Amino acid sequence: MEKKRMAGEEAAKRIQPGMKVGLGTGSTAYYTIVEVGRRVKEGLDIVAIPTSRETERLARELGIPLTDFRTCPRLDLTIDGADAVTPDLQLIKGGGGALLREKLVASISDELIIVVDDSKLYDHLSGLAIPVEVVPFAWETTARRIEALGGRWTLRERDGEVFVTDNHNYILDTVFDEVVDPADLARRLKLTTGVVESGLFVDMANEVAIGTDDGVIWRKKPGI
């Protein structure tokens, strides 16, 4: 928890007055949001778009001013968590089921900063569970199509019930033994009828703040 807190709070320092900010979801982004709330109380003037209903609730509780996509078609910065980060900053997201809203918010952000602890660092994405959001209608057919791409899926459940996302969809946590080309896999999933979005975030993150025993380490996208 301490490492997540350090990363979350450190990244929040990147937020400047007047910025339009995307607020991520999960236990690491939580610390960013709490820090933003603290700074807002001290007079920081920002507006934000939340990436989930859970984050929206927290932001409202903390008095962070919210905006929407109509008023605010571009964001300066989004700070969000991740489930896996590779050395070239390819990501898996969606452990909390918020991947679709997270990707939409990240897609309108000039910059995406990821906050993680060092348990989220991987050399590659092979063998890791990738959340895939699918429409409930004919989800079994969609699952078979994902199998045909080489994925082994599990329908996500919570408390013995099928997990339903903020967008009223299901999640198939899907393992591919070999992920050689994440961009290609993301494309093939996206082209599968019934798939709404995958938790593969390819070439989207600019920087990662990593909480470690020795403090926060920043990792930039190669070439920046």
Ligand SMILES: O=C[C@H](O)[C@H](O)[C@H](O)COP(=O)(O)O
């Ligand atoms: O759907 C949830 C998000 O992608 C989270 O940002 C991700 O699962 C990481 O969450 P946490 O910081 O709780 O590990």
